[in-house]
Amino acid sequence: MERFGNRSFKWLMILGPLLILGLVYLFLSSTTSTKKNWKVLIMDKNEIFDGKLTASRPQNLSFDFINAFVEYDDFAKDEKYKDYDLAVQINEKIVSNKHVIISYKEYPPENIQRHLVYYVERRLEEIMVEQFTDLSVSKFRDIKQSLQFNLKDANDPRNEKSTTASWVGFGFGILIILFVFMFGMTILRSVAREKSNRIVEVLLSSVKARQLLTGKVLGIGFSALIQFTAWVVIIGFGLYVFRLTLFPDMFSAGFVADEIAKEGAQNPLSNQSPFVELIYSQIHYTNMLIFFTLFFLGGYLFYGSFFAMIGASMGSESDGQQFVIPITLLLFLAVLSGYYTVYYPGTTLSEWIGFIPFTSPMVMMVELSNGFEDGSAWKLFLSLAILFISAFFMMRIAGRIYKNGILRFNHRLKLNMLLKWTKK
Amino acid sequence: MITVENVSKYFNRQTILHDVSFALNEGEILGLLGPNGAGKTTLMRIINQIISADKGHVTFDGNLIQEKHLLEIGYLPEERGLYQSMTVEKQIAYLGRLRGMSSVDVKHQLNYWLDKFDIQAWRKLRIEELSKGMAQKIQFICTVLHAPKVLILDEPFSGFDPLNIELIRQELLEFKKKGHSIIISTHNMNSVEEICDRAVLINKGQKLLEGSIQEIREQNKEGLYKISFTGNMIAFANALWAGYEIIDKEVHSDDTFTVYLKMRKGNEINDLLNAVIDQVKITGIETVLPSMEKVFVKTINAQKEISSE
Numbered sequence: 001m002e003r004f005g006n007r008s009f010k011w012l013m014i015l016g017p018l019l020i021l022g023l024v025y026l027f028l029s030s031t032t033s034t035k036k037n038w039k040v041l042i043m044d045k046n047e048i049f050d051g052k053l054t055a056s057r058p059q060n061l062s063f064d065f066i067n068a069f070v071e072y073d074d075f076a077k078d079e080k081y082k083d084y085d086l087a088v089q090i091n092e093k094i095v096s097n098k099h100v101i102i103s104y105k106e107y108p109p110e111n112i113q114r115h116l117v118y119y120v121e122r123r124l125e126e127i128m129v130e131q132f133t134d135l136s137v138s139k140f141r142d143i144k145q146s147l148q149f150n151l152k153d154a155n156d157p158r159n160e161k162s163t164t165a166s167w168v169g170f171g172f173g174i175l176i177i178l179f180v181f182m183f184g185m186t187i188l189r190s191v192a193r194e195k196s197n198r199i200v201e202v203l204l205s206s207v208k209a210r211q212l213l214t215g216k217v218l219g220i221g222f223s224a225l226i227q228f229t230a231w232v233v234i235i236g237f238g239l240y241v242f243r244l245t246l247f248p249d250m251f252s253a254g255f256v257a258d259e260i261a262k263e264g265a266q267n268p269l270s271n272q273s274p275f276v277e278l279i280y281s282q283i284h285y286t287n288m289l290i291f292f293t294l295f296f297l298g299g300y301l302f303y304g305s306f307f308a309m310i311g312a313s314m315g316s317e318s319d320g321q322q323f324v325i326p327i328t329l330l331l332f333l334a335v336l337s338g339y340y341t342v343y344y345p346g347t348t349l350s351e352w353i354g355f356i357p358f359t360s361p362m363v364m365m366v367e368l369s370n371g372f373e374d375g376s377a378w379k380l381f382l383s384l385a386i387l388f389i390s391a392f393f394m395m396r397i398a399g400r401i402y403k404n405g406i407l408r409f410n411h412r413l414k415l416n417m418l419l420k421w422t423k424k
Numbered sequence: 425m426i427t428v429e430n431v432s433k434y435f436n437r438q439t440i441l442h443d444v445s446f447a448l449n450e451g452e453i454l455g456l457l458g459p460n461g462a463g464k465t466t467l468m469r470i471i472n473q474i475i476s477a478d479k480g481h482v483t484f485d486g487n488l489i490q491e492k493h494l495l496e497i498g499y500l501p502e503e504r505g506l507y508q509s510m511t512v513e514k515q516i517a518y519l520g521r522l523r524g525m526s527s528v529d530v531k532h533q534l535n536y537w538l539d540k541f542d543i544q545a546w547r548k549l550r551i552e553e554l555s556k557g558m559a560q561k562i563q564f565i566c567t568v569l570h571a572p573k574v575l576i577l578d579e580p581f582s583g584f585d586p587l588n589i590e591l592i593r594q595e596l597l598e599f600k601k602k603g604h605s606i607i608i609s610t611h612n613m614n615s616v617e618e619i620c621d622r623a624v625l626i627n628k629g630q631k632l633l634e635g636s637i638q639e640i641r642e643q644n645k646e647g648l649y650k651i652s653f654t655g656n657m658i659a660f661a662n663a664l665w666a667g668y669e670i671i672d673k674e675v676h677s678d679d680t681f682t683v684y685l686k687m688r689k690g691n692e693i694n695d696l697l698n699a700v701i702d703q704v705k706i707t708g709i710e711t712v713l714p715s716m717e718k719v720f721v722k723t724i725n726a727q728k729e730i731s732s733e
Contacts, residue, residue: 252494
């Protein structure tokens with residue numbers, strides 16, 4: 001009952017779901033974006049569709065027909081097709097193999113995909129009924145086989161830039177978020193413990209509040225780095241041992257030759273064991289580890305200052321626990337952003353969230369694993385700079401809140417109180 | 425040693441301290457007195473630079489107090505705090521190092537104090553394994569370990585049994601003898617009378633009294649005298665007649681008494697003696713000074729009356 005009367009409990013009861021709804025809205029709106037008109041080129045070499053797709057003009061889609069097949073590369077780069085976002089291949093086998101390829105320059109959002117699939121399916125049904133059966137369209141719809149749609153990037157039709165590499169970055173990003181959460185909580189617990197057992201007053205009679213907080217954050221950060229280094233060393237050593245002892249065949253020249261002979265020369269080894277290829281060849285460990293460390297430090301300092309603020313300003317333990325939830329949600333948002341970037345790289349949203357310090361450590365690790373195009377590495381450094389500047393700024397604010405809040409006990413934490421504490 | 429000059433502090437438009445000034449001299453023990461919520465802790469935090477004053481300043485040896493001076497102050501806050509899972513030895517060493525001591529000095533001083541309090545056996549115990557009184561002792565050692573020039577102690581005797589109170593009291597007197605200065609905030613007025621040289625009384629953030637313990641008691645005396653005699657009580661009372669008012673009496677035996685009385689009509693000790701000397705055998709006479717507790721209560725109540733008017 002005591003918790004129900006708690007002001008922060010009531011606030012969180014309303015703000016928590018709203019925040020989650022906001023996150024869901026953000027995610028859905030990013031995947032169902034209707035902001036632009038998607039121009040579709042229907043490549044109907046045999047004129048199966050007869051220049052028609054739908055009687056009505058859909059809201060976000062416009063279609064043009066061409067009775068030729070345009071190569072992916074031409075579609076992606078030729079000036080003639082620069083206005084088109086999507087291309088649908090209707091080849092002569094569609095009636096038998098039910099296979100449609102949609103190539104895209106920018107990955108289409110879910111609603112655009114659904115609409116396009118719907119129109120193509122409906123049109124094909126009409127044609128099938130007209131040419132091959134005596135059934136009505138609705139009867140035919142009941143017995144027909146569905147079409148299979150295959151989306152291909154016009155710039156990368158063979159899917160050479162697979163999402164596997166992105167998942168490696170995502171993995172590194174998850175590690176950052178995990179470490180930030182673990183060690184952020186350590187900051188919070190440490191500050192809260194010193195506050196609740198009152199030793200902080202003794203400490204503050206020897207060192208300044210800001211020094212104490214900085215020392216604590218740096219000390220815990222250092223221990224996090226030590227732990228991370230231990231992880232790297234142990235995992236690195238483990239992978240090396242695997243390669244030498246447990247799976248030596250996989251890397252011997254004989255094994256490689258055998259595999260190529262078995263599958264034919266056109267299949268490179270990487271197709272045999274993409275995971276092995278990924279672990280031992282694809283990941284650029286030096287780069288990843290350097291930027292992992294930098295983004296971890298930035299993210300840790302940035303988020304750590306929030307954890308320190310909560311620890312220093314909480315009046316009671318339950319207060320503190322409730323204020324951890326919004327931070328956890330922000331970390332969850334960061335994970336979600338990384339997930340989004342894996343699937344929708346290069347979109348405006350993924351560009352933006354790469355610069356926002358709440359999400360940049362996660363997003364940039366995914367971007368980094370995908371690799372930056374020539375001349376766009378500045379994004380990485382700009383993102384780092386924004387992260388560190390924000391972390392510095394937040395640490396200053398955290399220092400003020402720490403100084404003002406650390407010797408306050410058993411109070412009700414109010415937002416205006418926090419704001420006041422940030423001013424002096 | 426330390427001077428507090430016109431210090432004021434406000435929280436949320438409330439005045440916590442208003443224009444408070446006093447000085448702590450070298451080699452003296454100063455009692456900082458006041459009821460709960462008077463502003464004592466805030467004042468001690470300001471001296472320790474834990475919070476800053478909104479007006480006024482604090483000096484240390486004539487200079488504005490700075491961070492470096494904190495190493496020469498030992499502060500024992502009222503709310504005691506130690507790391508519960510740390511051992512006694514590590515706890516003391518950590519706080520000693522934090523106050524700028526070398527590890528050699530820490531080791532030496534640690535042994536000195538553990539020997540002095542005869543608690544070497546506690547060395548490896550964790551704080552959570554100690555009783556409240558034992559932990560208080562460790563807290564005291566942490567405060568004095570770096571032999572600071574100034575000790576600021578908030579309720580240093582709370583949580584101790586009478587034996588340990590005496591032990592701590594002796595240690596404080598020892599410190600004073602060596603020239604260290606001490607500020608003690610306490611509600612234990614007996615301790616104030618026994619060990620403090622001077623006292624400052626504050627209430628509602630304002631200084632109400634300052635002076636030596638003797639001076640303060642003299643200033644607040646109520647014309648009360650204590651006279652001891654052998655003889656007849658009735659004869660003694662009759663002899664006083666209307667010029668004196670008997671406040672209290674102690675009966676030691678059938679003919680031995682101590683009487684507390686106040687003079688009336690401008691009478692003085694000589695008049696009193698003249699009045700009773702033929703009736704009883706006087707064995708002692710002295711002016712009765714009010715206890716610090718009485719001074720404390722009287723002064724606070726007087727301020728209450730003034731503010732209610």
